[in-house]
Structures are given as C-alpha cells and as structure tokens.
Amino acid sequence: MAAYKAVKEDHMPVDRAAVTFGVPKQTLRDRVLNKVNLRAKWGKDSLFTLDKEEQLVNHLESLAQVGYVVNRAKVNVLAIELAVKLGRRNSDDKLSNFWYYAFLKRWDHRLKVIKPRALSSTPAAAMTQENIDDYYSDLNAVLEKYNLKSKPHLIYNLDETGIQLRPVITKISTSKIISVTFPNTGTIAIVACVNAAGTALPPYYVFEGKHSETNDNFMNNATAGSAYTMSDSGCVNSEVFMKYLNEHFLKFVQRGSSDNTEPILLIYDGHSSHVSLDVVQWAKEHHLILFVLPPHSPHALQPLDIACFGPFKTAFHRECKLYMEKETLTKGRIITKYKIAELSGKAYLESMTPVTIQEGFRKAGISPFDANMSLLRELIQKKTCNTEISSMTMQKQR
Template identity: 25%
Template sequence: MVRCYKRKTSNEGKYSAADLNTAMSNVLSGRTSIYKAAKLYKKTYVTLHSRVKGKRGAKKATKGRPTSISAADEVRLANGLKTMEKWGYGLSRKEVLEIVGNFVKTNHIETNFKDGVPGEDCFLGFKRRHRLSMKVPQNVEYGRKKVLDHYIIYQYFDLLKSIMDEHGLHDKPERIWNLDESSLCIDPRKTKVMGDINAPSSRTISSPGKENTTIALMCSAAGQKAPPLIIHKGLHLWDQWIAPPRTDFEGTVYAATKKGWMEKAVFKNHFINTIISSLPSGRLILIIYDGHSTHMNIETLEAAVREQIIILKLPPHSSHILQSLDLAVFKYFKVKWDEKLVA
C-alpha cells in the first residue's frame, strides 16, 4: 500500500453507532428479534448478529485495522511528548520509537512490529492522528539550558516565597515590581511579506552593522508602571530623539551610550532619579530583575537600602522562562516594532 494513500470512497459508514447500539439493546432486552431489528434499523442481519453474539467489537470512529497499542495509551504518549517539548526536552524520532518498543515489550503486547519497534508507517500515522510534527528545535545557549535544572528554579521560588512571607507581600501586588530591558534592532526579522516562490524580497532594509536602541521598563503586579528609559546609540543625546512635551510619551527618560546598550552609570541614574520617585510612598518594595553587571553598583545598592527596596535577582541565564516582561510585554512590543520598520 502506498504511504500517502487517500480514500476514494465516502468516509461515512452505512449506519451510525447510535442506531446500531439501539438495535442491539432491543435485541438483548428481548423486545424484538435480530431479523426484525435489522430490518427496522436498516442493518444487515450478519452485522447485527455478529455484534449481539460478541463476535465483533463496537463500531469504531476510525476506519481500517485497529492500532497496535490502545487509543488510550496513544493519547498518553502524545500528551507526554507535548509536555516534554514544552519543558525543553523534546524527543527525537528514534527516542519515540524506542519508548513505544519498550512499552510493548514490558506489557507483553502482541504486535506485527519488526524487532518490536514500530515502523515508518506506524510513526506517520501516529503523528497524523495526534497532530504532531517533527521540527528543528530552537537554539538555546548552554547556560540557559543548564539553568532549567529544577533545583535551581525551585531554589529561586523558595527564596521569593520566603521574602514575601517575611514582609507580608502576598496581598500587596502594588509593592511587587518587575524591571527588564530589551534591545530593539533596526533590522526587521519577524514580519513576513507576500511574494513569488524562490524570489528574493528587498522591502526591508538591513544595515551592515546592528544598530540598537535599548528600552527599560518597570511595572508592578497591580498594573502600575514607571516612566520608561530609552537609550539611543550615540555620544550625545540629540533633541530630535526626544518626544515633544505634552504627548503620550510624557515622562519618558532618555539617554545615549556608545553602543545603545545599558551602562552602569545610566542604570544608576535611572534607578535613583526616576524609579525610586515613581514607587509608592511609605513603602517596602520588592523589585525583581536579572543580575546583569550593569544593574548593580554600590550607589544603587545603598539607595535601595535607604529607600526600603528589596532587590531579588533572577538566576543567571533564566530570563527566557522567569522574566515576566520578557515573556509577555516585550514579545508583543517587538512584533509591533517590526511592523513599523517594514511599513
């Protein structure tokens, strides 16, 4: 049989499972004979007789031979594979087939698998039934992969809980803040455009070297937000880089650095002069952000202690799973940024 076989006849059966069950119920209860039930519900006598006598199983929702392992076990396997991928441990085709082979062997299931391992047709059918696909995994730095260790993640959440317990912050979302920064490049990469197959697209503009503009945001668990910081690339800050007064961008803070990246002096000034003044008064505040070298110096630390601000550092290389702003706000923001560059 060809691997990509397509049914040429209608996939609808000649009778429904509901009608068949009704006919069987009438026969088994003694209300009618097999012959009369077959004629009443338009079933063949052989079909109804086989079902009543238990020579055949129930009518299936799918066509063809039954799968080698039960449908329930297939669902368990499919759900497990989806969970493994979500946790960053996606399995290869070979590993999936080995798992099925071990399951069949351990549970003494009789199959027609060669050497006890499913073949290509079984694998393709399994993927199709459960809407699975083989894909190239995204590249993740070794440091980011290593930090996925559950002991590191649990240790962070244990520390976060102990701080919230000690200072009674569980019911005070306005005192829990998250700070993050992201680099915006002028080379759009996310937005796709329509065009001919195998023909290049030159609508977007790519610079010979990356030009970055950094934006730093901070918001609370209650939805409050501090004025953002925008860092341009340059030795000096030009007036045309600053939004005019009395606009939707009022309160935004601007800076310029050699590469358009965050630097210790810029972060210190932003923390002391902008962030602290935007926090609630009479406070004990928890601010969560990553431990980049530009985010901490003695002046910043002394200002935080003086203003009753607790700084909780995320585990190294864990922002892709623990940084709230990075996972929610910046992801949507960068999509809009790319659309503006392409327009």
C-alpha cells in the same frame, strides 16, 4: 589603631569605641577578635584602605544574600568600579590575580570560595529542580517577611530589551521594485519596568553616543513620561542604570501611601551593571529590596520575558511597516533614530496592558505566589517526562 588600643588596653566597649573614633563596628570587632590579618599591608601602594576594602566585602555579602553569583571576574569588575570612583584606577585597568588572592586571604573569615557545579549551555537544562525550589523558597521568604503577597503594587520586575531595525524591506509594485533601507542605527536599548498590579512605567531609551551629548529630538512624539540617555556602547551600564533609578524609576514608582519607607521588591536579572556597589547602597537608602533571578532563567521566570516583550516586538515591527506604507511607493520612507520613540511608544502602550502584565506575574508564580506556575519548572518536568518515555521505549525495544 586608636580604637583598637582603647578596646584592648582601656577595656572600652567595641560599640562605644567605634562611635568615638569613627570606625566601622564590624571591622573593629574583627580586629579585636583577631579575625583580620593584621600583617597585611595597607599602605600608599595598596588599592584600598582597610575601611574601603571592607565596604567591598560588605557589598559582596549583600549580593550573596539576594542570590547573585560572584566569581573572580565579577569581583574584579566591582573592585575596579570602586577604585575608579575613589580615583585609584582608570576604568580600563585590570586587577592582577595577586590582588585577588591576597584580598581573599585577608577576608577569608567572611568570604568563602566554592567551586561551582558545571552548567549546561542550554538555559532550560542549566536550571535544576533544586535551583528552582531554592529560588521560590527565597522569594516566598522575602514576600512574607515584608508582607508583600497582598501588595502587588509593590512588586516590580525590571528588564531591558533591544530594538534592532531590519536592514531592508522590499516592496513590489506593478511598475517597479522599491527597497526601503534603514540607516545603521545599531541596537537601541529600552528599559521596561512593570508591577504585579498591572502598571507599566514609561519606557526609558538608551541611545549610542557620548554621555555628555543630548538630543531631545529623539523624544519627538514619544509616549508621555518617556525619557532617554546616552552611553558609549548604547547599552545599559552601571552609570546609566543609576541614572534610570534616580531620575525615572523613583519618579514613577507607586508605594500607594505617603510612607516613603514602605519596602518595594524589585525582581531583575543579575547583569553586572545592575549590582554595582552604588546600586545596592542606593537601594538600601530608598527601601528597595533587590531580588536577583537565577542564572539562565529570565526567559522563564521573569514576567516581562514571559508575557510582554514578545507582543511588544511584534507590535513595534507592525508600526514600522504601517509608517512606511503611508508614503507613496515611488518615494518610500526611512526610519531613523528620531522615529524610534514614537513608533516603539505606540507598541509599548499596546503591549504593556494590565491584563498582559498581570498574566506575566501569574505565569512566573510571583503574584499570586505559586511556585508550581513556573514555566521553567514545566520545561524541566517535560524534559524529565520525555526522558522517562524514551527510556521506557528503549526497554520495550530490547
């Protein structure tokens, strides 16, 4: 309140008052202009202080700027993450609708609720021509703003895929039938990242297990530069993603110069683990431009999905087969988690080639930039064409 009084009563400039009293400029300006509901209660029973709640609002606005669609459930997830970080909630707590609507009311001058249009359950049908045009228009604006069209080494695509071992392989010999079984290892996540110049960062593995546990034997004979971590579910969560960015991405990313402030564009999907407040703040500090793909579109707009993951899965299963065939038929082999990095690493090197990666960026229309190269655009055009043909056929039959 001291800063507010200094501005209202002593006529101190907002910027100077914000610096003098150590409060956010925008918050003070909103209070002075009566844009904040001053009757709202921020006391000991409140989830956040006003400053911390504004931090969440700023984060939501940042997500909107990169095309991330935020609904009530995602707002609650992000709020819980912040509350856990501040020690105000446990991770398994849920926020009530009362908090959500009160939060929107307090910040209705900056947050607007828009009723979404119904989306088809079919990914290709869920994306309209208008959505694709908006995506490429935004992408083009970012590429031009940061002068990245001639810098493919600064345009990255990141995604994760899962390796799920096949349960049984049966071999038939002249004397007997032999079944080779895999232990129940679940799905092991691999985070891959490539740039438009054709460079692939080493694979990053996520094994199921306690985060505090480590077992470096998982990396036996792994591809150079490979690394791993553990998560309770074996999936990439916010904590794992931040660890990946800090310890893996930052180590291998190429800026092509000694200037660490040169902007890097990172194109990726909008999974909730990828857009936490910590991630967005980290990206700003490291001059990383986050660009989120539209919903239901990664299969057709993302270079890794278009060109790389298919050949990688094929090569991986071939490596598994070759590994087992090296043993005699009478004994057989078992593939465990300790062989995953070795076998998948060989497949990774084979599939993540410069030619394949560059082809993925080309087909996605990212580099060289060409909005008409979109695979999803082709699918929609084919769908429209087929609809027109069907309509003409029906008219002729009549």
